[in-house]
Amino acid sequence: MVTMMNNPWTELNYLNKIRVKESIKYNAFWIRDALNKYGLLIQCDENFILPKREIKLKGIEVKLDNTSTPNQLILLLKESKDWEIFLVLCNDLINVMKQNEKEIIVKVMKRLVRWQKLLQRTTLNLLSKEEQMGLFSELKILKDYLIPRYGYSRSINSWVGALGDKQDFLLENLAIEIKSYRITSGNSVWISSKEQLNSEKNPLYLVACAINEIYKGETIVDLVNSITGAIDDNNLLEEFMEKVELYGYIPEIQKDSLSKFSMEQINVFEVREEFPKIHYDHVSPLITNLKYRIDLSGCSQFKVKVDEILI
Structure with a gap:
């Protein structure tokens, strides 16, 4: 450990x-x-x-x-x-x-x-490479896109994935689900529950982050420190760190075992009714867990620009 x-x-x-x-x-x-x-x-x-x-x-x-x-x-x-x-x-x-x-x-x-x-x-285990990529992507979107647009308080409040919500970010007028994938492994993402692409809030956007592991990249701790260094409200700082820790990241334990990543590409898709997803009404309520993979290379008609959705 x-x-x-x-x-x-x-x-x-x-x-x-x-x-x-x-x-x-x-x-x-x-x-x-x-x-x-x-x-x-x-x-x-x-x-x-x-x-x-x-x-x-x-x-x-x-x-x-x-x-x-x-x-x-x-x-x-x-x-x-x-x-x-x-x-x-x-x-x-x-x-x-x-x-x-x-x-x-x-x-x-x-x-x-x-x-x-x-x-x-938490079991205090080290984060796997995939878990690091997922948290890295959410922190990157939070830091580079949401905070500059909505400010620290509103953006951090909207980060609800760690709290067990269906999507990663819930704002007043939209929901955002973040998915990461290795840029070297193809343009596809795993959907890990039937709820992730089915939201009561409309519109819902899927943000697909293509990640590369490189020597000169950033780690989770780099992103966390960048965000916490600019927060001057103790309650907001506590809320942010609690959410980070709910993902399993504990700086005292894991700071020396983190991989360095770069965000190579970000693609945003509007998850409309015809988007390739498993709908609620196609799944028996007795099925409580499912996982499926979406090939995003065939979803160009649903693509939107990230700056257009943050209004």
Whole structure:
């Protein structure tokens, strides 16, 4: 999952600890407890503010002790084989302490809440090449076309594919479904559900993105950083990052394993009634899942210009 990482617990015996090397305001230690579990210990004079709901991290035990001096936050890993993802989490908390001087404890607890959500909804596996291409295409359309036309708030609000909607983008007057394909593999795209090309919102457009993997291309993290760097609203930033993470992209884990792509071509098709698709009324309601492929080389009569649909 995470490559070339040094395990800070390997040289520790049980009930031992060593100080975290990074320069931070509070004491932080790599530890092994009495049961030989890997852990992170953070000490400070301030109280660790308990969230409204108990923090439960899958595979990780969280202990808060505000009765001692100094106060302590202890994270313990239940299975040592999962040390890599645990180290990513610990380093994320350490970076929060290193980069902030005020309200450090509040920020650390917020990061724990974020990790709780991440560990609940994803297996934290690396994104496949196809998954990267799909997310790359949606981010590229968002960044290069929707945001310049509609602004950050409206565009990010309209990005609903990660939330389980039928199409990837839903605006007031149109719906957009994004599909990516390798430019070297032919001009065809996979439709992965009966809902994707059937929308209650009209018009519906299929945006087909021809992707090439090249050394000098962009990664998902390049696009994410470009968008987040221009967002000055914390709530909007949180909404955007939550949607990105719902696709399975977690920057702390995957930034070193991402492919570089270039968008070679974008073709937009209006999905009218006669467009080659499987209609709802052609499918039994008992069929809950289907997948089919469309050869776009025969769909020229449905092509429109991307600038014409964003009105």
